Amino acid sequence: xxxxxxxxxxxxxxxxxxxxxxxxxxxxxxxxxxxxxxxxxxxxxxxxxxxxxxxxxxxxxxxxxxxxxxxxxxxxxxxxxxxxxxxxxxxxxxxxxxxxxxxxxxxxxxxxxxxxxxxxxxxxxxxxxxxxxxxxxxxxxxxxxxxxxxxxxxxxxxxx
Numbered sequence: 001x002x003x004x005x006x007x008x009x010x011x012x013x014x015x016x017x018x019x020x021x022x023x024x025x026x027x028x029x030x031x032x033x034x035x036x037x038x039x040x041x042x043x044x045x046x047x048x049x050x051x052x053x054x055x056x057x058x059x060x061x062x063x064x065x066x067x068x069x070x071x072x073x074x075x076x077x078x079x080x081x082x083x084x085x086x087x088x089x090x091x092x093x094x095x096x097x098x099x100x101x102x103x104x105x106x107x108x109x110x111x112x113x114x115x116x117x118x119x120x121x122x123x124x125x126x127x128x129x130x131x132x133x134x135x136x137x138x139x140x141x142x143x144x145x146x147x148x149x150x151x152x153x154x155x156x157x158x159x160x
Contacts, residue, residue: 025157027157027158027160028155028156028157029051029053029060029156029157029158030049030051030154030155030156031065031153031154031155031156031157032049032065032153032154033065033067033151033152033153034047034151034152034153035150035151036149036150036151036152039069039147039148039149039150040145040146040147040149041139041145041146041149041152042139042144042145042146043138043139043144043145045139045145046082046136046137046138047136047137047152047153047154048134048135048136048137049134049135049136049153049154050132050133050134050135051132051133051134051135051154051156052131052132052133053127053129053130053131053132053133054130055130056126056127056128056129056130057126058126058158058159059124059125059126059158059159060122060124060125060126060127060156060157060158060159061120061122061123061124061125061156061157061158061159062120062121062122062123062125062154062155062156063118063119063120063121063154063155063156063157064079064095064097064117064118064119064121064137064152064153064154065116065117065118065151065152065153065154065155066097066099066108066116066117066118066119066149066151066152066153067108067114067115067116067117067149067150067151068099068108068114068115068117068148068149068150069113069114069115069148069150070106070110070113070114070115071113071147071148072099072115072147072148072149073147073148074099074141075098075099075100075101075104076096076097076098076099076100077096077097077099077139077141077146077149078094078095078096078097078139078140078141079094079095079097079137079138079139079140080092080093080094080095080137080138080140081093081094081095081121081135081136081137081138082134082135082136082137082138083133083134083135083136084133084134085127085128085129085131085132085133085134086128086129086130086131086132086133087128087129088128088129088133094140095121097117097119098119099115099117114150118155123159124159125159135154137152137154
């Protein structure tokens with residue numbers, strides 16, 4: 001009886017491991033979010049990620065991850081993206097992230113009073129070289145701190 005119990009537990013564990021690994025995203029290289037303390041994103045609180053690229057020969061899609069509360073008072077959010085990489089000069093690009101339509105309806109997916117966004121900013125991008133790339137996201141709105149921003153993040157995935 002103990003042997004049958006061990007076999008059953010082993011099968012349950014195997015099914016659980018298979019379920020977890022099959023749910024992982026095979027195209028995802030990097031997907032991380034950083035909570036914003038007290039939902040107040042100050043100019044000095046840049047969000048920094050280091051992303052290791054092993055294969056520069058393939059294309060990648062890059063996204064901003066963002067979560068705001070329903071009390072966020074703007075229909076957009078401007079950010080500065082500072083990037084550096086191997087043998088690359090530092091670059092800064094300003095992006096406008098549209099969060100609501102002209103009628104004021106949130107464009108993100110909502111859960112309670114929180115709205116989530118995954119906004120593409122580079123599609124089918126080829127990194128120039130193998131190595132670690134540094135992405136630093138800085139809020140670039142007039143408000144300092146910017147209220148009702150819950151999380152900011154970055155996603156890098158292999159393009160299809």
